[in-house]
Amino acid sequence: MTAATTIVSPLPHALPDCANARIALFAIRRMGAHGLADARAAHALLTAFGQEFRRPLILMRNLMADLAGVAAGQIAIAPCCCNRMTAAEAALIAVLGRVETMPEAARLLLSDLLGTRHVDGVLASAAAVTAAFADDGRPIGR
Template identity: 75%
Template structure:
């Protein structure tokens, strides 16, 4: 198998066109790889949200903690500099985009991703993160 085929298999999705989804993806990747208190993730949210950065930052930290504590297996994330997304990252952004408009679809997708049936707590965390972005005029679209 060629290197390109391997890369496409591991990273099947292009980055989202939505700049708000890109901010969410960046913070997911940084916190997933470097911990909940990663300075670059905090700076990215500060840059995007200005003085109101604390709410999305704290909620994103809570979401990452809920994801890590609930998932039955590891969630594949790509390095921050990667120009493509894993299937898991795409699923997370899709859930963030649909949690308010299509909660049943979001619940099923999140359940498949995490490998557990009861995902209501994590789904609630996803909803408050999506709301924090939307309340600041930065809705996450898939």
């Protein structure tokens, strides 16, 4: 193989098929790039959830703060305009999709993503985000 055929894409994963997972990904990207108080992330959740947007917004902010506080290194996120995901984004969406049904798999994914064994707090935040989406009829799938 030549060097041109072995280039690894920085965005190896397709966007999730689930519209709810795409909403979560958009909020993750906006808050990760522009801060927890990003107005476009808040507007996206307001549009998706209507009057009940506050709970998913606050919990998403908590999740992002927990991720930043616990991660041993940087978590790669792509710009919002990208139609593919980084490996870290794909892992985070998988965690959100599995945290209720396969918590041990979600714990291992999160541990690998964050580079630490102590992920219980972040896992609880992810479960709260997933529950907030599901309670409003928007379960996060993969």
